[in-house]
Amino acid sequence: MARKDHAHPRARHWLIWLALLLALGAVVATIGWYKLFREVPQHFDDVEAYYRYGSIGTEPEEGLPYWVWRVLPEVFPQHLPEDAEDAGYAALGVAWEQGEPTPVGFSLKTLGFPRIGINCAACHTATYRTSADGERRIVPAxxxxxxDPQAYLRFLGEAAADPDFTADTLLAAIREETELSWLDRLLYRFLIIPRTRDGLLEQAEQFRWTEERPRWGPGRIDPFNPVKFHPDLLALDPAEDDTIGNSDIMPLWALDEQEGYALHWDGLNDAITEVVLSGAIGDGARPDSLPVEALGELEAYLRELAPPPYPFDTRDDQMAARGKVLFEETCAGCHGPEGARTGTVIPQSEVGTDRHRLAMWTAEAAERYNAYAEAYPWDFDAFVKTDGYVAKPLTGIWLRAPYLHNGSVPTVEDLLRPAEERPVVFHRGYDVYHPDRLGFIHEGEAAERHGFRYDTRQPGNGNAGHEYGTELPAQDRDALVEYLKTL
Structure with missing residues (x-):
């Protein structure tokens, strides 16, 4: 005999409703994951394209909604540099290739929705022109x-603090660029835009300490104070630290020739892999978001990448040959490939250059960084505290102007003069190259209009020290400059 189902009809109804609610919850969760967290892999034809536009893991924590980011300069042009002649993000000096959705050094990746993040190429990509009306050439690494990274951060913070940073205003601007679905519009209105505003205001507060110190300016950054003061990284207190780490941005090419050398300006690490990984963390990645395998491929690329040759045909080969002899006699011990001191830390008391950068990096910061990723297989253990600056090999020296660790000397010609004869004030950030002086044009109307006024009398900007070669006769200095063009 069949058994009767004695379940109460009301109980069966509750079970049906519960099943429906669970199914609805699953659908909502799936949609939420798809729209907010789904990760779409990037694809590039080669490692150079990845270097320029690939993700280094900054999007989950520091990434901005692409379409919000895209329209900010149009909605808030008043917060861009007042004296800039270029419009949009170009006013901040980014290198933007025609047809690309982002500038070089900015990755576009979908994590639920399209997000934009910074990568290494934002700071480590050179541009130059051989004349004011010449083509801008982009040089990876x-x-x-x-x-100007600091101006970029300030723009984002000031835009977020503007009363017009609202869903209505931004969605109207986004509508001019792309058509969002009705669901995306709801997400942007009630979640993405409000959260973006809060995040940018929080970021601006984290960088408030920079307002009390000299401006970085284009081509410079304080590389480790932001890491020290970030609440999720080393978490030191900026209120108890008035150090100035303003430093010229370094090239990343030919890393293989620096194997075993002290790295960074002050030699705070000598492991290339650790420098690559910590650089990504400094840009906003976190240990669990680092694409370690992809960064390994990037490291291999940078190890072999060579800088471009000096682009002018005005070099005097006979004078350069004499300059090579002078280089071997006066410079090669610290800067030649076989130099006994090449790649080593030269005490600041000897080299005499501005010591503010050295005060910025502390033994406590090194200890905390070494302990930062202990739970991960790649780990850090090579961070140290030093009291000097590294004697670097001079590969591609022609494109590394301005010179010294803080970018305080505009040309090699100026660097070979005693400190009291070097420019006290000049303009940096104008990328038209001077064919003879081994440096960018830094004076005159065009440099003033396009550049940033650099005053060597400000703290951290000193141009003293490194007076090696300054005693040479003028003709020998000229010969040395000619030879350096060949490196």
């Missing part, structure tokens, strides 16, 4: 001269 070279030191940026035009991008």
């Amino acid at each position: 070279g030191p940026q001269q035009t991008f």
